[in-house]
Amino acid sequence: MKIIETPLPGCLIIEPAVFGDERGCFYETWNAERYRQHGLPSSFVQSNASSSVRGVLRGLHYQWPHPQGKLVSVMSGEVFDVAVDIRKGSPTFGQWTSVLLSAENKRQFWIPEGFAHGFMATSEHAVFTYLCTDLYNSATDSNIAWDDPEIGIEWPDIAPSLSAKDARAPRLRDVSDTQLPVFSA
Numbered sequence: 001m002k003i004i005e006t007p008l009p010g011c012l013i014i015e016p017a018v019f020g021d022e023r024g025c026f027y028e029t030w031n032a033e034r035y036r037q038h039g040l041p042s043s044f045v046q047s048n049a050s051s052s053v054r055g056v057l058r059g060l061h062y063q064w065p066h067p068q069g070k071l072v073s074v075m076s077g078e079v080f081d082v083a084v085d086i087r088k089g090s091p092t093f094g095q096w097t098s099v100l101l102s103a104e105n106k107r108q109f110w111i112p113e114g115f116a117h118g119f120m121a122t123s124e125h126a127v128f129t130y131l132c133t134d135l136y137n138s139a140t141d142s143n144i145a146w147d148d149p150e151i152g153i154e155w156p157d158i159a160p161s162l163s164a165k166d167a168r169a170p171r172l173r174d175v176s177d178t179q180l181p182v183f184s185a
């Protein structure tokens with residue numbers, strides 16, 4: 001297993017050890033002890049999957065309170081995945097980082113609590129799976145505009161297809177401080 005740090009401290013790209021043979025391949029998608037050694041939590045409480053066609057953009061999503069850390073990956077196809085630091089007081093507040101996740105590269109992306117997350121499907125079809133450190137809470141589920149100019153994410157050059165909720169998400173600057181996660185060193 002290889003860990004790749006990103007420009008946002010805490011957000012990690014993980015390359016699992018893949019064991020290939022004549023049948024196909026095998027790899028661990030999570031192992032409490034091994035992932036804990038790299039600073040990930042040793043338990044998750046929810047596992048999700050979504051399916052998207054090319055151009056579908058989900059995000060940017062976060063929960064506050066009841067933040068969710070997410071260990072995300074792709075089982076079929078490819079996505080452009082993004083984390084944004086939205087923790088008030090963080091030295092990297094408002095900054096983003098991205099990674100291409102695909103069934104082929106088998107990369108995982110660890111997005112800690114306090115970050116907003118989103119992705120765009122870049123293949124004809126993509127199946128996205130993720131583990132979460134807290135349960136989904138519709139009352140505190142929140143979003144920020146995917147195209148907030150002050151965040152400035154450089155999305156793939158594909159016309160985005162958004163949910164109605166994501167299409168009317170506020171800019172980060174218009175979200176009150178009480179509705180944002182707080183940075184703790």
Ligand SMILES: Cc1cn([C@H]2C[C@H](O)[C@@H](COP(=O)(O)OP(=O)(O)O[C@H]3O[C@@H](C)C(=O)[C@@H](O)[C@H]3O)O2)c(=O)[nH]c1=O
Nearest residue numbers: 048050058059060061062068070117118119135136163
């Ligand atoms: C996320 C979620 C949604 N739902 C329901 C609510 C709604 O009726 C339907 C679709 O919800 P959404 O439109 O929010 O689904 P989606 O846009 O896929 O939301 C996801 O986006 C990515 C970027 C994330 O980071 C995730 O944490 C999550 O927010 O599924 C659950 O029951 N449990 C959940 O955990």
